[in-house]
Amino acid sequence: MKALRPLAVLALGLFAAAAAHAHKSWLLPSATVLTQDQWITVDAAVSNDLFYFNHVPLRLDNLEITAPDGSAPAPENPFTGKFRSSFDLHLDKPGTYKLALVNSGLFASYELNGEKKRWRGKAEDLAKDIPADAKNVEITQSAGRVETFATAGAPNDTALKLTGKGLELLPLTHPNDLFAGEAAKFRFLLDGRPAADLAVEIVPGGSRWRNAQNEIALKTDKNGEISVTWPAAGMYWLEAALQDKNVTVPRATSRRASYVATFEVLAP
Amino acid sequence: MQLRQKLFAALAALVAGGANAAGLNVGVEIPKLDVAEYHRPYVAVWVERPDNSVATNLAVWYQQKGGKDAATGKQEHGSKWLADLRQWWRRSGRSASLPIDGVSGATRPAGVHTLNFDDKQPQLAALKPGKYALVVEAAREVGGRELVRIPFDWPPAQAQHADTKGETEIGKVSIDLAP
Numbered sequence: 001m002k003a004l005r006p007l008a009v010l011a012l013g014l015f016a017a018a019a020a021h022a023h024k025s026w027l028l029p030s031a032t033v034l035t036q037d038q039w040i041t042v043d044a045a046v047s048n049d050l051f052y053f054n055h056v057p058l059r060l061d062n063l064e065i066t067a068p069d070g071s072a073p074a075p076e077n078p079f080t081g082k083f084r085s086s087f088d089l090h091l092d093k094p095g096t097y098k099l100a101l102v103n104s105g106l107f108a109s110y111e112l113n114g115e116k117k118r119w120r121g122k123a124e125d126l127a128k129d130i131p132a133d134a135k136n137v138e139i140t141q142s143a144g145r146v147e148t149f150a151t152a153g154a155p156n157d158t159a160l161k162l163t164g165k166g167l168e169l170l171p172l173t174h175p176n177d178l179f180a181g182e183a184a185k186f187r188f189l190l191d192g193r194p195a196a197d198l199a200v201e202i203v204p205g206g207s208r209w210r211n212a213q214n215e216i217a218l219k220t221d222k223n224g225e226i227s228v229t230w231p232a233a234g235m236y237w238l239e240a241a242l243q244d245k246n247v248t249v250p251r252a253t254s255r256r257a258s259y260v261a262t263f264e265v266l267a268p
Numbered sequence: 269m270q271l272r273q274k275l276f277a278a279l280a281a282l283v284a285g286g287a288n289a290a291g292l293n294v295g296v297e298i299p300k301l302d303v304a305e306y307h308r309p310y311v312a313v314w315v316e317r318p319d320n321s322v323a324t325n326l327a328v329w330y331q332q333k334g335g336k337d338a339a340t341g342k343q344e345h346g347s348k349w350l351a352d353l354r355q356w357w358r359r360s361g362r363s364a365s366l367p368i369d370g371v372s373g374a375t376r377p378a379g380v381h382t383l384n385f386d387d388k389q390p391q392l393a394a395l396k397p398g399k400y401a402l403v404v405e406a407a408r409e410v411g412g413r414e415l416v417r418i419p420f421d422w423p424p425a426q427a428q429h430a431d432t433k434g435e436t437e438i439g440k441v442s443i444d445l446a447p
Contacts, residue, residue: 033362035351154363177358266354 023048025058025260026237027099027148032176032264036094036153045084050205050237053084060085062102066159068095091152096176098159101146106249110134123249141247144258151176164192167257178265180233187225188240194224198240202228205235233267289386290423291446296404297439300378308375309408309437312356316401322360323400324391325371327383332374352407355415395422406437414438420445
């Protein structure tokens with residue numbers, strides 16, 4: 001939606017790296033199932049606990065919103081504070097909205113004059129920023145999506161279309177039609193092809209008030225599909241990530257692709 | 269005498285003709301609640317198929333567009349909260365165009381409310397023979413939400429009565445079927 005700014009990419013790259021270790025990135029909508037012509041407000045943050053903003057905000061520079069008719073509405077009142085970013089969105093068209101933070105970037109590690117160096121940035125800056133005499137250059141490409149969904153009125157599928165790039169989720173059960181005690185099916189695709197044997201983690205919100213993560217660990221089948229039966233109503237965080245050699249940047253040797261989504265499960 | 273007999277016969281035919289139209293009468297009790305802040309509940313009444321799809325909507329009571337909020341006197345668009353009737357919203361409301369003719373109505377006070385339908389009315393005219401359930405769902409602002417079901421067969425072979433009772437937001441719900 002907006003042009004990528006190097007600083008934003010840098011920040012997102014950092015966050016993506018952090019997410020790989022421990023922290024969780026997420027978008028949290030104020031509501032997901034609404035009547036027509038309503039507003040939602042959405043928080044974006046990185047934290048350990050779900051869904052509490054107590055670590056760092058997720059920047060909104062790479063926010064892509066898709067409306068039910070496929071158009072790209074702009075968020076209103078965007079702000080980034082100490083712990084979270086927020087924005088409002090007017091759901092002025094009937095149907096399903098997809099909200100996605102789409103980040104991409106490169107990490108590199110190399111040695112220069114016997115000293116270990118690290119670098120994060122964009123592909124076009126690679127040649128300029130890493131000296132030609134650097135040794136043991138290892139470049140990893142990263143691509144990640146952090147998504148959530150909201151529906152005003154009857155759900156539709158226009159905004160759920162995939163780009164065919166990176167790791168994506170195709171909801172076989174509509175993401176705004178999830179109920180406790182019912183099974184939902186999702187298909188994961190990597191560059192548009194089913195991502196088989198992929199580890200998927202689902203963690204219920206409210207983790208501040210319990211001792212365990214209560215995570216649901218799943219693995220995709222040969223069609224890239226998982227089925228989850230929601231144990232209770234509430235907000236859920238889903239993450240899947242993988243590393244492979246399918247790079248698009250010439251000097252990169254590996255790629256890290258990640259996908260995160262927040263789902264609201266209603267009481268029946 | 270003869271005239272009187274004829275009249276009687278005509279009346280009897282009329283009554284019988286009336287009885288031939290299968291009927292479905294519903295009673296919904298909105299309980300009187302002793303709470304600090306009371307708002308009338310939103311209520312949906314519908315007929316559900318065994319797969320939970322909606323066969324027909326009978327009533328949806330909510331604050332109509334342009335209504336005034338009882339507490340603040342502010343104009344409010346009450347349809348915003350219809351999604352709180354979450355089963356009804358999922359099964360029917362979200363794909364309906366509001367208001368629904370002959371179904372949408374204003375919120376109602378505590379007490380027993382009756383709804384009477386016969387098979388000539390649009391709500392029941394298209395109801396195919398089979399197994400159904402009467403569903404009543406209520407959601408109250410700053411209060412709770414509850415849903416009750418009463419299964420029944422349509423058309424009824426004989427006059428039937430069934431009732432159930434909610435625990436919090438819904439009082440007694442009854443269904444009376446006439447063949």
